[in-house]
Amino acid sequence: MFDRLKEVERRYEELERQVADPAVIANRREFAKLAKERSQLEPTVVAWRERQKVAEELGEHRELAQGKDADLRELARAELPALEKRVESLDEQLKQLLLPRDPNDERNTVLEIRAGTGGDEASLFGAELFRMYTRFAERQGWRVEVLSSSPTGLGGFKEVIALVQGRGAFSRLKFEGGVHRVQRVPVTETQGRIHTSAVTVAVLPEAEDVEVDIADKDLRVDVYRSSGPGGQSVNTTDSAVRVTHLPTGLVVTCQDEKSQHKNKAKALKVLRARLLDRAHAEQQAKIAANRKAMVGSGDRSEKIRTYNFPQTRVTDHRVNITLHQLDRVLDGDLDTIVDALATRQQEEQLKSGDEA
Numbered sequence: 001m002f003d004r005l006k007e008v009e010r011r012y013e014e015l016e017r018q019v020a021d022p023a024v025i026a027n028r029r030e031f032a033k034l035a036k037e038r039s040q041l042e043p044t045v046v047a048w049r050e051r052q053k054v055a056e057e058l059g060e061h062r063e064l065a066q067g068k069d070a071d072l073r074e075l076a077r078a079e080l081p082a083l084e085k086r087v088e089s090l091d092e093q094l095k096q097l098l099l100p101r102d103p104n105d106e107r108n109t110v111l112e113i114r115a116g117t118g119g120d121e122a123s124l125f126g127a128e129l130f131r132m133y134t135r136f137a138e139r140q141g142w143r144v145e146v147l148s149s150s151p152t153g154l155g156g157f158k159e160v161i162a163l164v165q166g167r168g169a170f171s172r173l174k175f176e177g178g179v180h181r182v183q184r185v186p187v188t189e190t191q192g193r194i195h196t197s198a199v200t201v202a203v204l205p206e207a208e209d210v211e212v213d214i215a216d217k218d219l220r221v222d223v224y225r226s227s228g229p230g231g232q233s234v235n236t237t238d239s240a241v242r243v244t245h246l247p248t249g250l251v252v253t254c255q256d257e258k259s260q261h262k263n264k265a266k267a268l269k270v271l272r273a274r275l276l277d278r279a280h281a282e283q284q285a286k287i288a289a290n291r292k293a294m295v296g297s298g299d300r301s302e303k304i305r306t307y308n309f310p311q312t313r314v315t316d317h318r319v320n321i322t323l324h325q326l327d328r329v330l331d332g333d334l335d336t337i338v339d340a341l342a343t344r345q346q347e348e349q350l351k352s353g354d355e356a
Helices: 002-019 022-026 028-065 070-097 120-140 169-176 260-295 326-330 335-355
Strands: 109-115 143-151 157-165 178-184 195-205 219-224 240-245 250-254 303-308 313-316 321-323
Touching: 002 022, 002 028, 022 028, 028 070, 109 120, 109 169, 120 143, 120 157, 120 169, 120 178, 120 195, 120 326, 157 169, 169 195, 169 335, 195 260, 240 260, 250 260, 303 326, 313 326, 313 335, 321 326, 321 335
Parallel strands: 178 303
Antiparallel strands: 109 157, 109 195, 143 157, 178 195, 219 240, 240 250, 303 313, 313 321
16 A cells, blocks of 8 residues: 555656646646646645654654653653554545545536336426435535426426536435435325335436547558549649548548648548547447436336335435435435445445455
8 A cells, every 4th residue: 555655646746846847837738637636646645644744753652652761651652542543544544545536526417317107206206306406416515507307287307407516526426326216195196095106316427528639650641643523733643641540440531632731631630520429429328328227217126215205214225224314315415325325335445455
């Protein structure tokens, strides 16, 4: 662990030098990228430096505890337990800081809520879940913007899609994806029977603009003589250009211009557009796959959480937490459940790291 921490510190110091470089500062995109990486490493470096300082202090106290001066021995021995506990606490903190970060954690979040089995009752509960997440977002200082919705006549939602904007939105909301089951007597029920309905929730990181970088080594450029009608020199010089993108096999040709350089520039522009379109398509396919894996079929049996109104109970089936605080949870007080899910994820990561 300590070798990894030293490497993180070296990288952090390198980034500090780079972001102070006038050439980097002038390149806004590069500066933002490096500054973001530095800010992500900073908590780890701060904790590591604190750990080194406390460990050094602990070593000095252990030496004094073995010294000849009786007063210093007594004082040092009295302070040793607190220093040892502080080192243990920092070691635990550093283990968690070294866990692989989800690159999407700091992104804004697209929240999709859809009524599953249960008809009007599912739609009504979908509206209550949307209010719950809106209140949760307000508690975190996030902003919620409705992107689209399909309201029902009873005040429910067949579907509502919203963008949640704020620092760490995805890191907290990502545990909410799945099927949410509700058990209660619907307002439309005349005989007082308890019904079970389901609502699906999908939590997706907001897609960033896809950047297309084309490396020279990934291109094969062939020049040849233009064919077909053309003016003077178009058909008599090797001005036509064929560009092949080796990783994808995409081929673009251009022979409209008399200049080989202009034809190449046009061909690269077309290639970039095609690669961008392909990247967008792949991104959308990945998002669709994530959504499908998250919500399943929307059946009641595929539940991650149950909201039982007669018992004022909320049970999250993934961490076996039951809270008899239904009103508080529906008012956006989700921290207890989210914290438990985040802790479980960290424990699983630590366990897999120990086994590796």
